[in-house]
Amino acid sequence: xxxxxxxxxxxxxxxxxxxxxxxxxxxxxxxxxxxxxxxxxxxxxxxxxxxxxxxxxxxxxxxxxxxxxxxxxxxxxxxxxxxxxxxxxxxxxxxxxxxxxxxxxxxxxxxxxxxxxxxxxxxxxxxxxxxxxxxxxxxxxxxxxxxxxxxxxxxxxxxxxxxxxxxxxxxxxxxxxxxxxxxxxxxxxxxxxxxxxxxxxxxxxxxxxxxxxxxxxxxxxxxxxxxxxxxxxxxxxxxxxxxxxxxxxxxxxxxxxxxxxxxxxxxxxxxxxxxxxxxxxxxxxxxxxxxxxxxxxxxxxxxxxxxxxxxxxxxxxxxxxxxxxxxxxxxxxxxxxxxxxxxxxxxxxxxxxxx
Amino acid sequence: xxxxxxxxxxxxxxxxxxxxxxxxxxxxxxxxxxxxxxxxxxxxxxxxxxxxxxxxxxxxxxxxxxxxxxxxxxxxxxxxxxxxxxxxxxxxxxxxxxxxxxxxxxxxxxxxxxxxxxxxxxxxxxxxxxxxxxxxxxxxxxxxxxxxxxxxxxxxxxxxxxxxxxxxxxxxxxxxxxxxxxxxxxxxxxxxxxxxxxxxxxxxxxxxxxxxxxxxxxxxxxxxxxxxxxxxxxxxxxxxxxxxxxxxxxxxxxxxxxxxxxxxxxxxxxxxxxxxxxxxxxxxxxxxxxxxxxxxxxxxxxxxxxxxxxxxxxxxxxxxxxxxxxxxxxxxxxxxxxxxxxxxxxxxxxxxxxx
Numbered sequence: 001x002x003x004x005x006x007x008x009x010x011x012x013x014x015x016x017x018x019x020x021x022x023x024x025x026x027x028x029x030x031x032x033x034x035x036x037x038x039x040x041x042x043x044x045x046x047x048x049x050x051x052x053x054x055x056x057x058x059x060x061x062x063x064x065x066x067x068x069x070x071x072x073x074x075x076x077x078x079x080x081x082x083x084x085x086x087x088x089x090x091x092x093x094x095x096x097x098x099x100x101x102x103x104x105x106x107x108x109x110x111x112x113x114x115x116x117x118x119x120x121x122x123x124x125x126x127x128x129x130x131x132x133x134x135x136x137x138x139x140x141x142x143x144x145x146x147x148x149x150x151x152x153x154x155x156x157x158x159x160x161x162x163x164x165x166x167x168x169x170x171x172x173x174x175x176x177x178x179x180x181x182x183x184x185x186x187x188x189x190x191x192x193x194x195x196x197x198x199x200x201x202x203x204x205x206x207x208x209x210x211x212x213x214x215x216x217x218x219x220x221x222x223x224x225x226x227x228x229x230x231x232x233x234x235x236x237x238x239x240x241x242x243x244x245x246x247x248x249x250x251x252x253x254x255x256x257x258x259x260x261x262x263x264x265x266x267x268x269x270x271x272x273x274x275x276x277x278x279x280x281x282x283x284x285x286x287x288x289x290x291x292x293x294x295x296x297x298x299x300x301x302x303x304x305x306x307x308x309x310x311x312x313x314x315x316x317x318x319x320x321x322x323x324x325x326x327x328x329x330x331x332x333x334x335x336x337x338x339x340x341x342x343x344x345x346x347x348x349x350x351x352x353x354x355x
Numbered sequence: 356x357x358x359x360x361x362x363x364x365x366x367x368x369x370x371x372x373x374x375x376x377x378x379x380x381x382x383x384x385x386x387x388x389x390x391x392x393x394x395x396x397x398x399x400x401x402x403x404x405x406x407x408x409x410x411x412x413x414x415x416x417x418x419x420x421x422x423x424x425x426x427x428x429x430x431x432x433x434x435x436x437x438x439x440x441x442x443x444x445x446x447x448x449x450x451x452x453x454x455x456x457x458x459x460x461x462x463x464x465x466x467x468x469x470x471x472x473x474x475x476x477x478x479x480x481x482x483x484x485x486x487x488x489x490x491x492x493x494x495x496x497x498x499x500x501x502x503x504x505x506x507x508x509x510x511x512x513x514x515x516x517x518x519x520x521x522x523x524x525x526x527x528x529x530x531x532x533x534x535x536x537x538x539x540x541x542x543x544x545x546x547x548x549x550x551x552x553x554x555x556x557x558x559x560x561x562x563x564x565x566x567x568x569x570x571x572x573x574x575x576x577x578x579x580x581x582x583x584x585x586x587x588x589x590x591x592x593x594x595x596x597x598x599x600x601x602x603x604x605x606x607x608x609x610x611x612x613x614x615x616x617x618x619x620x621x622x623x624x625x626x627x628x629x630x631x632x633x634x635x636x637x638x639x640x641x642x643x644x645x646x647x648x649x650x651x652x653x654x655x656x657x658x659x660x661x662x663x664x665x666x667x668x669x670x671x672x673x674x675x676x677x678x679x680x681x682x683x684x685x686x687x688x689x690x691x692x693x694x695x696x697x698x699x700x701x702x703x704x705x706x707x708x709x710x
Binding site for chain 1: 402407412442450474568573595597
């Protein structure tokens with residue numbers, strides 16, 4: 001920290017992303033919920049075709065991505081927002097809808113970045129405990145008097161609320177914005193997009209990082225009422241108007257249009273996830289019923305950190321979270337079937353050493 | 356604006372980028388200081404090679420871009436920052452180095468976004484008038500007690516300070532950060548990068564948008580003391596850690612390594628600029644001595660807005676800024692020689708109508 005930094009940030013604790021070792025190619029990487037599959041071939045082609053036009057700024061209207069999203073989700077472009085990763089939409093939303101007089105609340109076990117945004121924006125944050133089964137209890141968020149942020153499905157727990165449960169939270173916070181972060185929704189949960197016509201206080205955020213295999217492109221999108229979307233645009237045009245680059249605009253549009261590939265990839269992840277979950281259970285794991293591209297699991301004899309370290313020593317990266325309730329668990333991203341077979345093979349060997 | 360927007364933003368006036376008409380392909384576009392040239396062929400190849408790896412997050416270390424910048428500019432990576440366009444570095448710097456107790460100052464005629472950042476961060480902004488010849492007067496910024504932001508060369512005036520003048524400002528604000536925005540420096544001005552070892556309060560910002568022909572990729576970079584750079588990283592890791600995507604990282608690195616193409620493009624812009632300036636002078640324009648990829652010029656008989664509108668009607672977009680001192684002028688981006696010849700031809704016809 002320099003002597004020049006604004007004192008309000010003196011105790012800022014930035015987000016710590018999943019580890020990315022320098023010799024990453026030597027690892028099977030199951031620690032940051034990336035997809036094992038390439039982007040849609042149509043997206044790759046679109047990137048190659050667009051690269052020679054990079055001397056020009058991106059379209060300020062977000063075309064052709066906006067039209068593709070509008071068509072795919074049946075939402076007019078005036079209700080869509082795009083950003084440099086969904087993290088940026090979250091950051092803009094904290095700026096727009098939280099403040100000195102408006103705190104925020106979110107589950108005590110969730111995406112770690114919510115706490116960081118609250119710190120950055122100097123916003124009072126209330127962490128609401130998950131229940132004993134790691135579930136979000138909708139009633140705990142009713143009439144919160146705060147901006148509500150809920151990841152659905154939640155991370156790292158992998159559990160999803162039903163659409164009715166989400167609606168109950170939105171309905172019971174009529175004077176506050178409810179942000180539903182649907183980064184993992186395409187792996188089996190119900191999206192709240194259908195509710196944006198009904199509630200002007202709902203913001204639904206999605207991403208190309210997981211189900212669309214483009215974590216490296218940095219592209220997020222969101223749906224909401226026209227008021228909320230225009231607020232986000234006011235922040236964007238005061239922070240970084242050209243936040244989505246030309247390649248992301250064409251790759252995103254092409255990816256959205258390639259529904260066949262999208263279904264193929266997400267269905268394969270779900271298939272491999274269910275297989276992996278069954279194998280883990282046979283090895284003595286308790287596995288939470290996942291609606292995401294990862295599993296959150298606890299072994300009946302070996303601790304989470306020990307498993308994490310032992311797999312790392314074998315060249316397989318998974319994620320372990322400190323914290324009283326999460327420490328017994330590991331979070332394992334669903335990779336390709338071959339990667340999971342290798343992980344399961346090494347895991348079995350590790351567990352045998354404990355017998 | 357929705358009923359949910361934080362009241363501190365109720366009077367926010369977002370930045371208005373140069374116009375991008377929908378039927379843009381019908382225009383010769385000389386209004387947003389883009390390059391008429393494609394990115395380096397090496398950058399295009401790097402993008403094509405990397406596209407299949409977009410399922411993985413970018414490297415958090417910013418490689419391979421960081422190493423390329425370090426080598427090219429002779430600066431260790433601990434003193435380099437990269438961002439999603441240089442606008443994002445500016446936004447992060449306003450968050451980090453301005454605040455309730457620390458105002459900002461910048462020239463009254465400069466990049467219009469500085470005012471917007473000050474508004475967004477609720478920072479007191481002092482606009483310091485340029486002198487009668489549109490020059491920044493270094494002494495006006497001495498011991499300002501504020502964060503200082505100066506575009507060098509300045510926009511839309513196109514004028515540059517010497518390195519000694521810049522150093523005098525940095526030296527005479529020892530307790531405040533001085534930000535030198537060098538978006539246009541490669542077209543003939545002196546960079547202040549060499550001063551970062553000497554002054555811990557200096558931040559030098561550059562971009563790939565102008566001299567490296569990649570406005571559409573959104574890639575900025577900055578040099579400063581380790582303290583300042585670590586402050587910017589603290590903000591970045593609390594806002595959007597993966598702010599630079601994989602394609603930008605490889606395209607940026609390849610572009611930096613292709614020094615031959617960089618020189619070829621910047622020298623051609625300078626050659627076309629000098630030619631265009633001479634032609635404009637012959638037509639009765641007063642042209643400020645530009646060190647940028649644009650010209651700021653005033654005709655002795657026809658007003659700036661009239662010229663702007665007449666050229667637009669002929670399918671040529673240039674930029675006009677309202678404001679007492681800028682209204683008589685137009686800002687013309689330097690395109691290819693063919694584009695400038697066409698612009699000059701149409702301009703001559705327009706001026707003849709006023710005779």
